[in-house]
Amino acid sequence: MKGFTRYLSGFSIENKIFVSNILIIIVSISTLAFFANNISQKAIIEKAVNNSSRELVLIDNNLKTLRFTIEDYSKILASxxxxxxxxxxxxxxxxxxxxxxxxxxxxxxxxxxxxxxxxxxxxxxxxxxxxxxxxxxxxxxxxxxxxxxxxxxxxxxxxxxxxxxxxxxxxxxxxxxxxxxxxxxxxxxxxxxxxxxxxxxxxxxxxxxxxxxxASIYESTNSYKGGEFYILDRNGKIISSQNKANLYRDFAETTSIPIPLGDHTNFIQGRGNHKVLVSTNRFEPLQWSIVSVIPIDEITVELKEINRLIMSIGVLCLLLAFIVSFRLSRSITRPIFQLSKTIRRIRKGELNVRSTYQSTNEIGYLSDGFNSLMDQIEALMAEIVEKQKTKSEVEFKLLQSQVKPHFLYNTVETIISLIKLNMKSEAISAAKYMADFYKISLSKGNDVISIREELRLTESYLEIQQLRYVEYMEYTMHVEEEILNGSIPKLTLQPIVENAIYHGLKMNKEKGVLQITGRLCYGHIQIEVYDNGAGMDEARTKAILMEPAGPKDNSSFGARSVHNRIVMLYGYKYGLEIESVAGYYTKVIIRLPLPNPQEE
Known part of the structure; x- marks a missing residue:
């Protein structure tokens, strides 16, 4: 590939455009032929499926008629x-x-x-x-x-x-x-x-x-050469076939086709030249299955004629493409040279230079597009600078949230109260949970930790809060093992859990439940924090993740900060989503990327 690239580098730009256009046209025609062939094949197979289904329905009706006739004779004779x-x-x-x-x-x-x-x-x-x-x-x-x-x-x-x-x-x-x-x-x-x-x-x-x-019912019914019909009993044994040697034998073992299930089934079985179309119909009165097996090669015979027609049209189109591509490459090369001069100046660092070529043709559009692109680059550079500033502010607030002095104070007060109440084991547990919380929250300065560590941090926080607010809450955690090695920004769950306790569960008169679940979901990790607390109305739910109205609006900083950190780290596909119904529940959905296998 590198040798071919070096070979092309010696071409003039006119020849490069010519060769590129020819290659594109060849690929396009080949792709068109490929899809046309596939579409035709699908249409032919679909037609065969419909024909086979109609044949099976006809056989089913004839079997019903025969069954009724035989049974009527038995009734006539018995009476x-x-x-x-x-x-x-x-x-x-x-x-x-x-x-x-x-x-x-x-x-x-x-x-x-x-x-x-x-x-x-x-x-x-x-x-x-x-x-x-x-x-x-x-x-x-x-x-x-x-x-x-x-x-x-x-x-x-x-x-x-x-x-x-x-x-x-x-x-x-x-x-x-x-x-x-x-x-x-x-x-x-x-x-x-x-x-x-x-x-x-x-x-x-x-x-x-x-x-x-x-067998006489279906022997003259098959529309395709080489097709076969079978009638199976409820156990998958062949009870009727054009080839009498197959009678009493297991269908799956005889044909290497799995026993079809369901009332009406159509599927393709086999590989290469041994593919067959299998269609089935359930004859419910006797619990029999009528099976049609047709070789795909017999179904797609007419596809060969379509392919020959496609090849003929493709050759004519390719000849026309040679002529048009040659003339087009000549008309493009001249203004491109002028545009390339401007690009060389920009490569030297003159970012404020713009193309002066003006025209209503494609090169004119290219020149205008190039100028617009340079304008957007300058705007993006300014935006990047602004985002870096915002990121620094978020990181600063994150650093402040890691210390959590009010949480430390409240925890110490809780430990003192437990000691006074002679609840030494509970006090020791609270101290241990507090130590685990701050040990993980520091994390040697790492801003991103594993989901396993984040869950331990959150569990330590919840255990302390449960000692303090035992009358308000109980919690559960159910997280799949597959996602524990995934990455998550540190202190993502704790602010969400804290909001659920203080703004959800504590607002209720009765004891509430807080649930944390995590699983793989459609190509990403999804963690949900659910509480059956006070809930929120729709306007409040939408406002939580929006930018604050003013510098003093910090009412939803925790959730918004978590959302912004996830977006900055992983992109706009990930972040928070909030569902809530006032008076019933609140659910915060956290979407994160899948764990990197190399990291595991």
């Missing part, structure tokens, strides 16, 4: 009078009395009746593959569709919960065997059969729906 008569007669049969229970279910006419009843609600008339019937005596009826032995092993006998569950119940994905087609992946929907006259539970019907029926 069919022929099925109810067969199941009810079987329930009334008494094996011990010599009546054979199998007569009503397995004789040829009854078998035919059941077959006719179920044939209307299975393939090819509907999307239901087969139906099983479980009697109240836990007998599975074989009507030539489902393997009843398989059903008995999977579902077992009817339990008490099933007897009192009158709504259709869906199982998860299961492997089931059919008599003529072997095993397949199905969802089972069971419905308790309630006799319409007696209200007794006389059996249960189970309808089987193939997973492929569910």
């Amino acid at each position: 069919d009078f022929r099925l109810q008569n067969v199941l009810y007669n079987d329930l009334l049969s008494d094996a011990d009395a010599g009546y054979k229970p199998v007569e009503g279910l397995n004789n040829l006419s009854m078998n035919k009746t059941l077959s006719e009843t179920m044939s209307n609600i299975v393939e090819p008339n509907t999307k239901i593959k087969a139906v099983s019937i479980l009697t109240a005596k836990n007998q599975w009826v074989d009507v030539g569709f489902a393997d009843n032995d398989y059903a008995a092993r999977i579902f077992g006998p009817m339990n008490e919960t099933a007897k009192h569950s009158y709504l259709p119940v869906w199982t998860g994905l299961i492997r089931f065997k059919f008599l003529y087609e072997g095993e397949d992946n199905v969802f089972a929907v069971s419905k308790t059969v309630i006799h319409k006259d007696t209200g007794k539970t006389i059996g249960r019907v189970v309808l089987y729906v193939k997973e492929s029926v569910i």
Whole structure:
């Protein structure tokens, strides 16, 4: 970089302007192309998100329709009078009395009746593959569709919960065997059969729906090549997928995508060329999740054409920029030489020199701006001198506040009173707190100390004040460990605490509370001093940090001095802020910069 700078130093000013303009234009065009590409990509992805969301809503609606249809068929079958008569007669049969229970279910006419009843609600008339019937005596009826032995092993006998569950119940994905087609992946929907006259539970019907029926809902829906849909159960297992090898597997382990949470979720997962757009929709009736996974590369195919267009326009703009930049550099260089003469004189110390070049073009504006800048520099120099004077006055008043003779006098009086009352341990504690207070307040002449030391100083002050005004106050401190190494002007908290006691808590008839809290807050340290004392009205709150009306107006010197010291040390981003409601509370917020890691 230094070699390149030395190389440019040999250029004429005209060439420097020309090269600089070209570089700026190249960077601008590149930046524009970059943001245009990003904006286009975001727009395309947002479009894909909307399309994916619409597809998921469509799948959700189709699933709802399928669910209602299957459940309606289960209700129709469970209420069919022929099925109810067969199941009810079987329930009334008494094996011990010599009546054979199998007569009503397995004789040829009854078998035919059941077959006719179920044939209307299975393939090819509907999307239901087969139906099983479980009697109240836990007998599975074989009507030539489902393997009843398989059903008995999977579902077992009817339990008490099933007897009192009158709504259709869906199982998860299961492997089931059919008599003529072997095993397949199905969802089972069971419905308790309630006799319409007696209200007794006389059996249960189970309808089987193939997973492929569910998959057919979304197989023709995907708008993007390479996109996939999944349906997950409540545990994150895949219960429907275009790739049947993924069934029964954990979604997160199979796809390396975290299990999506929430009703409607869209996020991008992966890195580089392996990024995918993941969209989800919650199918609440069965607590399923419909998940769409689309490769980002497939979504952004049309972005390549946009990039080619941007490159073509960029090359044309760059050629035009070469011509304009060359002519512009020539028009600028001549008046610049005249302005440079004035600058060289100022470098020699002639600060009152001003440019005499007058024009309405940009160089004329530059000349006027340069003159204005020099005027502002002179004004700033005068302001700096005034600020230094003000700083000296503040530091002098700070030095006076460090001595605190009235506090020393009052503390000594308190110690004497405690000794007279034969409260020697309290007197010793007061003396120790006073020693700690003055030891830290002196701080070897340092005006800035750590927050940890400032809190110790303030705690010593509060402990002494609590001995004196035990009927007025109690206090608490809660400060985060992370900010204790931060810097703070010495005696920042003490004046604020003193004001809270004398102008807040003592004004109340009842005992008050003073709270000091400190924490990290949005990139800075924030310390709050809160009291539930007398409070102030809005006009008084605003006036506290303002400059005094006259030399004798020292009513709020403590808070104003603290605020000014913080501003001088750290800038106008930091300082005090006061909130108060008359008769209720006052809160002083102190903002300080974060601690420097090197100092820790």
